[in-house]
Amino acid sequence: MSGPFGLPLALLTDSYKASHAAVFPSALSATAYAEFRQPFNNDPSDHRMVFYGLQYIITTYVSRVWTDTDVDTAKAFFSTHNAGHSAFPFPETLFRKFVRENNGHFPIRIYAMREGSVVYPHTPVMQISARDEYAGLVTYLESVLLMTWYPSAVATLSRKAHTRIKERYSQSVDDSAMWTLESRMHDFGFRACTCVEQSMLGGAAHLLTFAGSDTMSAAYYVQHVLNGGRPVATSVPATEHSVMTAYQSERQAVMRVLDEYGKGVVACVLDSYDYARALRDVLPIVAERQVRDGGVFVIRPDSGDQVEAVLMGLQAADKAFGSTLNSKGYKVIRNASVIQGDGVTLDSLERILDAVLNAGFSAECVGFGMGGGLLQKLDRDMMGMAVKLSSITYEDGQTRDIMKFPKQGSSKVSLPGKFSVHADATQNGAPVAYRASHAPSDPDLLQLVYDCGPVPGHTWDSFDAVRARLDDQWTRFPKIARAVSDDLLDYQKLIHDRQEQRVNDGSAFA
Helix, strand or coil, rough: CCCHHHHHHHHHCCCCCCCCCCCCEEEEEEEEEEEECCCCHHCCCCCEECCCHHHHHHHHHCCCCCHHHHHHHHHHHHCCCCCHHHHCCCHHHHHHHHHHHHHCCCCCCCCCCCCCEEECCCCCCCCEEEHHHHHHHHCCHHHHHHHHHCCCCCCHHHHHHHHHHHHHHHHCCHHHHHHHHHEEEEECCCCHCHHHHHHHHHHHHHHCCEEEEECHHHHHHHHHHHHHCCCCCCCCCCCCHHHHHCCCCCHHHHHHHHHHCCCEEEECCCCCCCHHHHHCCCCCHHHHHHHHHHCCCECCCCCCCHHHHHHHHHHHHHHCCCCEECCCEEEEECEEEEEEEECHHHHHHHHHHHHHHHECCCCHEEEEEHHHHHHCCCHHHHCCCCEEEEEECCCCCEEECCCCCCCCCCCHHHCCCEEEEEEEHHHCCCCEEEHHHHHHCCCCEEEEEEECCCCCCCCCCCCCHHHHHHHHHHHHHHCCEEEEEEHHHHHHHHHHHHHHHHHHCHHHCC
């Protein structure tokens, strides 16, 4: 079989998708598109989102070559998949046709925004089309394509964390220390993931913004698969509670760690027994050693109130190690800092940073780690990603542009027609969707990434290039932008009014 995990490729979708081709109207072509319907967590003040992860989906799943064995194996599965373990309908004839006539490549065309693009609610991030007898397969791979929601959400979350930290850096950190910003949020999420694949995709999305990561599956994937061997992620030696409690005393544990790693950066968790007493009794000994050896000691609390634990660590470190006052009037601790990685969220991150600055310390004195909050506590509804049919051309040549507008769910209204997306100079280059037939003359931001098979000559951007794109666009684009052109909005209203009339007069149900 050609599919991953021993699965036939025909099963990389939802069951009901297999029944659609048989009932789809005969058509010359059909077009669908993907969008995020809402900003991350419905943030009213910042609508920017990051589109990322399609390269993995295309290369790992969509571009795989189907074989007759895949179809045979799927047929055996479908033979007992219907209610009562009876045969479930699936488009066997179409599958075997493109296996023979299209070298086993799935017969759709996909245009998409480039990896790392900053987008807004209702920006078409993908446009999918199928022709002739394959028109009914236009959304067959919707489910696997929608899985880009996950790396997109992680990438957006990390960027939002970066925005919050950067604001405090601008207020409290000297220009000479701004380079430390990319290490202020560390990925602790490997163990929180449901599988290695999730850790790799989510961890890579985090690395679009930050360089700190303990998720080595993602660090390796980014460096050696996406970036030509050039490293992105870094980490430092650090202890866990099992190391600290294996010794008779925390002092013994810390001194052994310093013997091994004390000339560099090393982190120690200090709450195995009594965090306050460890800060009082152990930290002064550490300070004497670290100042002598020139290393940096990172204090890690792992329990208690998040804000209080950070401030306790900073105040104890200031007393033990001493500090200097930077040009902006904030303390910078010598040879020490604190990292908070216990249950951090965007909201708690801000609370901690504000408390740190209010206490007179520079933001560079504290780092953050996120585990489950970064790679696990997300879902598709956070940005409302969806794929919807938007246009169909029937066998008689009549084209009908389509939109969904449920009366009981206005948030699920879709766009009608075929689209192109263009940079809007009046919004610093932010993307705006247009009707394809009424688009500006400048280049379409939707690029062909799959054309009933791999696109000849197409190469994906390096991870460095994707990082640079995200950094540039997130900085340059407004927090809230007009993402849909006036012409397309007018057209949407026209189609809506026509369809609403058909609903009201009953012809839509005739």
